[in-house]
Structure formats: structure tokens, C-alpha cells
Amino acid sequence: MSEVRKRAVRVGQLGRKYVLLILAAALVLASFSDDHNIDSRLLVHAMGIDETENGYNVTFQVFRSTGSGSDIPIDISMSNVQLIKVQAKTVTEAVEKCSSKLGREAFLGHLQVVCFGNGTDYSDPEELFSFAIKDKSVYLGVDICQAENKAEDIIMKEIKRGTMSSENLVKALKENSQKGRTVECTLLTFLSCIDSPKYTAMPVISISEQGKGDNKEPVIDITGTALISEGKTLPQRLNGEQAYGLTLLKGDAQKFTSVIEKDGRECDVRFENATTKRSLKLENGRLYYCADIDLTAALSLDIKKHSGITERELEDHISRITLESWKLSEENGCDAVGVWKYLRQRYPKLYLENREDLTLIIKSVSPRITVSCEIE
Amino acid sequence: MNRISQLQLFAVMLCGHAFSLMTFFPYTFDNPSEYMIGVLISTFIEIFLAVPAVIIYKRFEGRDPCSLAGDSSRALKITAGIFYTFVFFYFAYRVTGNFVYFLDSVLSGYFPRALVVVSVCATAVYLGLMKPSVIGKTSGIMLALFALFTVLVIGSSFSSTGSGFLSFHLASENISHGIGEAVKCELLRNLDMLFLLFFLPKLKGSPVRVSALYLGVKLIMVELSVGFVTVMLGDFAMISKLPFSSMASYSTSSMIERFDAAFMAVWVILAIVRLGAVFHCSSDCIQAVIPKADRTVSVVISAAIPAAAAVYKLTNYEWESTAYDMNGWLITVTALLFVPLMISAFVLLRERRSADVRGA
Numbered sequence: 001m002s003e004v005r006k007r008a009v010r011v012g013q014l015g016r017k018y019v020l021l022i023l024a025a026a027l028v029l030a031s032f033s034d035d036h037n038i039d040s041r042l043l044v045h046a047m048g049i050d051e052t053e054n055g056y057n058v059t060f061q062v063f064r065s066t067g068s069g070s071d072i073p074i075d076i077s078m079s080n081v082q083l084i085k086v087q088a089k090t091v092t093e094a095v096e097k098c099s100s101k102l103g104r105e106a107f108l109g110h111l112q113v114v115c116f117g118n119g120t121d122y123s124d125p126e127e128l129f130s131f132a133i134k135d136k137s138v139y140l141g142v143d144i145c146q147a148e149n150k151a152e153d154i155i156m157k158e159i160k161r162g163t164m165s166s167e168n169l170v171k172a173l174k175e176n177s178q179k180g181r182t183v184e185c186t187l188l189t190f191l192s193c194i195d196s197p198k199y200t201a202m203p204v205i206s207i208s209e210q211g212k213g214d215n216k217e218p219v220i221d222i223t224g225t226a227l228i229s230e231g232k233t234l235p236q237r238l239n240g241e242q243a244y245g246l247t248l249l250k251g252d253a254q255k256f257t258s259v260i261e262k263d264g265r266e267c268d269v270r271f272e273n274a275t276t277k278r279s280l281k282l283e284n285g286r287l288y289y290c291a292d293i294d295l296t297a298a299l300s301l302d303i304k305k306h307s308g309i310t311e312r313e314l315e316d317h318i319s320r321i322t323l324e325s326w327k328l329s330e331e332n333g334c335d336a337v338g339v340w341k342y343l344r345q346r347y348p349k350l351y352l353e354n355r356e357d358l359t360l361i362i363k364s365v366s367p368r369i370t371v372s373c374e375i376e
Numbered sequence: 377m378n379r380i381s382q383l384q385l386f387a388v389m390l391c392g393h394a395f396s397l398m399t400f401f402p403y404t405f406d407n408p409s410e411y412m413i414g415v416l417i418s419t420f421i422e423i424f425l426a427v428p429a430v431i432i433y434k435r436f437e438g439r440d441p442c443s444l445a446g447d448s449s450r451a452l453k454i455t456a457g458i459f460y461t462f463v464f465f466y467f468a469y470r471v472t473g474n475f476v477y478f479l480d481s482v483l484s485g486y487f488p489r490a491l492v493v494v495s496v497c498a499t500a501v502y503l504g505l506m507k508p509s510v511i512g513k514t515s516g517i518m519l520a521l522f523a524l525f526t527v528l529v530i531g532s533s534f535s536s537t538g539s540g541f542l543s544f545h546l547a548s549e550n551i552s553h554g555i556g557e558a559v560k561c562e563l564l565r566n567l568d569m570l571f572l573l574f575f576l577p578k579l580k581g582s583p584v585r586v587s588a589l590y591l592g593v594k595l596i597m598v599e600l601s602v603g604f605v606t607v608m609l610g611d612f613a614m615i616s617k618l619p620f621s622s623m624a625s626y627s628t629s630s631m632i633e634r635f636d637a638a639f640m641a642v643w644v645i646l647a648i649v650r651l652g653a654v655f656h657c658s659s660d661c662i663q664a665v666i667p668k669a670d671r672t673v674s675v676v677i678s679a680a681i682p683a684a685a686a687v688y689k690l691t692n693y694e695w696e697s698t699a700y701d702m703n704g705w706l707i708t709v710t711a712l713l714f715v716p717l718m719i720s721a722f723v724l725l726r727e728r729r730s731a732d733v734r735g736a
Contacts, residue, residue, distance in 0.1 A: 018672070020502065022494070022498045022501075023495065023498035023499055023502065027495060133615075134481075136481055136482040136617070136618070136621070137482075139633075139634075140612075140622055141633060188609070188612065191609070191610075191611070191612040192543075192609055192610025192611055192612050193610060193611055194610075194611045194612055194615065195611040195614075195615075196610075196611055338542065341542035341543070341545075342542060344542070344545045344547045345542050345544065345545040345547075348545060348546050348547035348548075351545075351547045352547055352548075352549065
């Protein structure tokens with residue numbers, strides 16, 4: 001190897017060592033930053049947000065381990081939460097105040113459920129959810145629900161089943177949405193329509209005490225599905241069957257067990273495998289939302305043998321609940337079905353012309369629902 | 377001379393674009409359909425941007441523009457060197473600043489921005505000092521990881537897309553304006569095609585295959601990615617920082633729904649790979665201007681100046697306007713098309729004059 005080349009190789013090797021030294025120094029210096037150990041963080045599991053005249057009352061359920069000895073860091077017979085109530089002008093400010101109160105930084109990465117009080121204004125989701133938009137650690141699948149009255153009543157209830165109190169709320173919401181008793185509403189449901197019309201449906205939750213004497217336990221109940229139109233909650237609500245009807249119209253229905261009366265007898269019918277073909281048609285100057293629903297119904301052998309429920313009757317039942325759901329939501333200005341999205345895609349010109357007042361055009365859309373049901 | 381294979385160069389270029397794609401979507405347009413149409417149109421335009429590299433390869437035995445300019449005159453070589461040095465400084469400035477700014481949005485101010493700049497640039501300088509094949513191999517591994525994670529997330533989220541396809545529409549007041557803006561955005565985000573010009577002397581084979589592969593795969597990658605992110609996130613796709621890490625939330629698998637950390641890891645290394653390639657090429661330009669400059673010093677200067685400029689803007693919290701400013705598309709077109717063609721024309725003119733003089 002020539003002298004020049006040897007020198008070039010040595011300079012290259014030295015150069016790389018200098019760069020590695022700079023990198024190591026930078027990494028070490030980067031450690032001189034704010035210390036955020038887990039001890040100095042508040043793990044927020046649930047939030048309750050109630051709108052007031054002066055801003056918001058925000059209730060936090062924060063994880064606090066209640067161990068019953070050195071071997072058991074978390075006692076699952078306890079709720080393992082600390083409850084904090086804060087008043088602020090915005091929810092983001094409330095999060096900051098919560099941190100200040102407890103002297104630790106609130107970490108929202110473990111947030112599982114956000115409950116809003118009845119009467120909350122959802123017309124500006126960017127402002128309402130700014131605490132989640134700005135904080136990338138917030139999981140977009142956080143469940144959103146509405147309280148029967150105040151969100152504080154829900155969040156302040158310590159439920160001692162499971163490892164943490166908020167787990168029970170999440171399980172109740174998921175179980176009911178999977179069973180078709182309500183719809184699933186997550187943070188992404190709001191954020192995915194942030195620049196679009198504000199129509200959505202969300203579960204309504206309440207907690208009651210059940211049991212006797214000292215054995216009373218809080219029980220979570222999904223009391224209905226609230227309808228939100230242009231940020232405001234409508235007085236009408238969907239019950240369990242109507243919520244299933246809504247999911248059928250939206251095309252994301254799962255299983256549902258309904259009770260059908262036949263010849264004075266109450267019969268359980270389980271509907272499943274539902275598929276919906278949806279379209280929006282403009283005929284003779286009128287808009288029609290067409291939904292072709294196919295599903296299967298399972299009856300128990302005895303009931304099938306004795307009740308004589310026909311497929312036609314089941315189809316009529318499904319048609320009835322979907323029409324009821326349509327009337328309560330669409331005809332009252334809550335486009336929970338998502339007709340506006342079809343309008344925007346299929347008839348963009350019409351959408352743009354009526355963009356400022358979509359609710360009016362949504363109310364004028366007529367449903368055309370056909371149901372085909374097969375008994376297993 | 378250490379050489380880079382066609383597939384490796386393709387990986388380097390695509391990694392760079394994958395970084396842009398994962399970082400954010402430019403919101404200069406009303407809806408994603410406009411962006412997707414804009415990307416398609418810009419890909420056709422980029423075919424023309426690849427032409428100078430092909431001409432240089434066929435006619436001038438695969439030289440980079442700066443050394444080719446030296447065949448005409450030393451003054452042209454220095455001018456070309458200075459021009460491309462500044463183009464690479466701009467490129468590095470944007471990548472460094474975007475990396476730190478968007479990283480900050482995830483890890484909210486837990487550490488000083490200046491030190492993040494130093495850390496990422498030092499790592500990229502180390503990569504930039506490596507041989508082209510090392511940069512190529514690193515890019516290949518990162519591209520494979522990016523593809524794997526993206527396929528996993530899209531595959532596990534596909535069943536829950538539901539009515540997400542309704543997010544594609546053309547309900548826009550001025551569709552042509554939106555598409556025009558999307559074309560400009562995509563051209564600016566495509567400065568990675570500069571690697572085609574500057575890795576040309578070290579490329580094993582023709583740049584035709586590399587550019588065809590890059591443009592084809594890039595088009596598919598961008599369209600599919602924008603499409604899926606839009607289906608899953610709706611309007612939020614346009615305002616979300618790091619939309620890819622948000623996409624995982626839609627997954628039906630409880631493991632993959634928290635894959636945002638995996639995407640972050642891939643995103644960080646894609647930034648380093650992109651910067652490493654930029655510094656590598658930039659040092660060639662500096663050495664074209666100052667032939668006696670040491671390679672290591674050139675690479676460090678390539679990192680230090682853009683990093684200092686980025687730190688200034690970042691510490692003054694002025695980066696957001698720079699990140700979303702898509703007016704630099706002319707730099708891409710000038711650097712990829714006009715300047716190499718001009719240099720080629722000057723060299724051809726000189727050759728003709730020399731031939732005339734010899735003939736005379």
C-alpha cells in the first residue's frame with residue numbers, strides 16, 4: 001500500500017473515531033434532560049368531562065397501587081385508583097392542573113375511557129380533544145361514552161372488580177357493542193370527522209348500586225345510545241334494538257339477541273352474519289338511501305318447532321327496528337348512518353351546494369330497506 | 377472504487393421517500409383523492425427528471441454533474457459544486473428539522489432539540505463516511521422492515537375499514553388547484569432522485585432500471601399508503617403528525633394496535649439512512665469545489681451547516697411553517713433537470729469546439 005493511501009486510511013479511521021466520540025458525547029449530554037421516571041408520572045386511566053358555565057369539571061381516575069404487603073404490589077380486591085376533580089377553562093388546562101395538584105406529570109398513554117356529561121357541546125372536537133391530539137401517547141382507540149347525567153358520577157365510582165376500576169367501564173362498553181346493544185364510539189370516531197359534519201352516536205352509561213346492606217356493589221348499565229347532531233345531543237335516544245338497527249344500516253352489525261312475541265309467547269332469536277349493501281340514489285330529484293340487509297337467525301330447536309316463527313316475520317321485525325332507528329336518527333338530523341359521506345362521494349356538486357346546511361338535506365333522504373333473513 | 381448495486385440504490389432512494397411518507401401528509405389540498413391524483417401526475421413528470429441521469433450515463437460514462445462540469449471548465453465545476461452543495465444543504469436542513477420537530481410531537485419536549493439534532497446528525501455522518509454499498513445494504517434492511525410493518529398493520533386493519541372508503545371523494549371547490557398543489561408537494565418530497573445523479577459514478581449498471589423501479593414502486597407505495605391511512609383515519613390523516621403510527625390503532629389485533637413504537641423505530645432509522653446518503657453525496661460536491669478537502673471534514677461540514685440552521689429555527693419554535701411549506705419544488709426540478717442538462721450541453725459544446733480546433 002502506498003504512503004498516501006496508508007495516510008488516507010488512517011485519517012479515515014481517526015475521522016470515524018471522532019464521529020463516534022461526538023455521538024457518544026451527544027447521547028450522554030442528551031441525558032441531561034427532564035427526568036420522567038414512572039414514579040414521577042400519573043397514569044390516567046379514565047376521565048370524566050362535564051361542561052360548565054366557566055369551562056369544564058374534569059374528573060380523573062389515576063392509577064394508585066394499593067398493595068397488601070411486600071409480596072403483593074397490587075391488591076385486586078381494591079380499586080387501585082385515586083380520584084381527582086379539577087375545574088378549568090379547557091380540558092388541556094385541567095390535565096395540567098391535575099399534574100400540579102399531585103406534583104407528577106399526567107401520562108395519558110394508558111387512558112382507556114373518556115366519559116362526557118349529558119349536554120356536552122361536541123361541535124368543536126379539535127378544541128375538545130386538543131389534549132389527545134397534541135399528546136401522541138394517547139391511544140386513538142380510547143372508548144368514548146356519555147353519562148346519564150354527570151360524568152363525575154361515573155368516574156368517581158370506585159369499582160373493585162378487576163385490577164383497575166376503569167377496566168370495568170371498558171369491558172361493559174365493548175361487551176354491549178359486540179352484542180349489538182349499543183354502538184362503539186372511540187376517539188378516532190370524532191377525530192376522523194374533524195373537518196366534516198359532526199354526526200355520531202355514542203353509548204350512554206350509568207352506574208347503580210345493587211345488592212343488600214353492606215354487600216352493595218356498583219353495577220354498570222348501558223341505558224341507551226345518544227345521538228349527536230352538529231355537536232349537540234338530541235333528546236331522542238336509541239334503545240338496544242334500535243342501536244342494532246343502526247349498526248345494520250351502517251353495515252357494521254355483529255351479533256344481537258332479540259325477543260320476538262309470537263302467539264303470546266316470548267321467543268329469543270339470535271341474529272348474526274349480517275351484511276349490508278348500501279348506496280345512495282338520486283331519483284326524480286329525491287334522494288334514497290338503499291340498504292339491502294342479509295342476515296341469519298338462530299332459534300333454539302324447541303322454539304323453532306313450536307313457535308312457528310317464519311323468516312318473513314323475522315324480516316319484518318328487522319325492517320321495523322331499522323326504520324325506527326332511521327326515524328329517530330336521520331329524521332331528527334343526526335346522520336349517524338353516514339349518508340353525508342355517500343352524498344359527498346356520489347354527488348359532490350350537490351354536497352358542495354348544501355355544505356353549510358347538510359342537516360336539511362339529510363332529513364329529506366328517504367330510506368329503502370330490504371331485509372333477507374335465513375333461519376339456521 | 378466501491379460500487380453500489382441497482383437494487384441498493386433503489387433502496388436508498390425509496391427509504392428516503394418512505395421517511396417523508398411516514399412523517400406527515402402535506403395539507404395544501406382539501407382531500408386525499410386530490411393528493412393521490414397529484415402523485416400520479418408528478419410521477420409522470422419525474423420520468424423526465426430521470427432523463428438527465430440516463431443521458432449522462434449513456435453519453436458521459438456515468439459521471440456525477442460536478443465532475444462532468446469539470447470537463448467544460450473549472451469555473452463551471454466550481455459553480456456546479458456550489459449549487460449542488462446548497463441543494464444538499466437544503467435537503468439535509470429539511471430532513472433534520474422535520475425529524476426533530478415531529479419527534480418532539482411524540483416525545484413532547486423531554487430533551488433539548490439541539491441535542492437531538494447533534495445525535496441524529498452524528499449518526500448520519502458516521503453512515504455517510506461509509507462506502508456506498510454499506511449505505512445501500514442498510515437501506516435495504518430498513519426498507520424490508522418498513523414493508524413488513526406496513527403490511528402487518530394494513531393486513532390486520534383491513535377488516536375494520538368499513539365505510540372508510542367513503543373518505544375518497546372529489547367534493548372540492550377547486551379540484552385542479554388542489555391537484556396542482558399536490559404535484560408540487562410530491563416534487564419537493566422527491567429530492568431523493570438526486571441520489572440517482574450522485575451515485576451514478578459508483579453504480580453497477582444502468583440508471584434506467586433503477587429509476588423505472590423507483591418511480592413504479594414509489595407510486596404504488598405512496599398511493600397505497602395514502603389510501604389506507606385515509607380509509608382508517610379519515611380527516612385526521614391530514615392533520616395527524618406521523619399518521620403511520622396512528623394507523624396501527626385501527627388494527628383488530630391487540631398486539632399490532634400498539635405497533636406505533638415499532639413504526640417510530642423504523643422512522644428514526646429511515647431518517648438516519650436518508651441523512652447519511654445526503655451527507656455522502658454532499659461531501660462529493662464540496663470536494664468538487666475544494667479538491668484538497670478531506671473526506672471526513674467534507675461530510676462533517678455537510679452535516680454541521682444544515683444542522684445549525686435547523687437548530688436555529690427549531691429552538692425559536694418556527695419550524696412548523698417550514699415543514700408545511702411546499703414551495704421548494706422548483707429546486708427539485710432545477711437540480712434534477714435543468715442544471716444537469718445545461719452542464720451536459722456545455723460539455724458537448726466544448727467537445728465540439730475542441731473537435732473543430734483539432735480538425736482545423
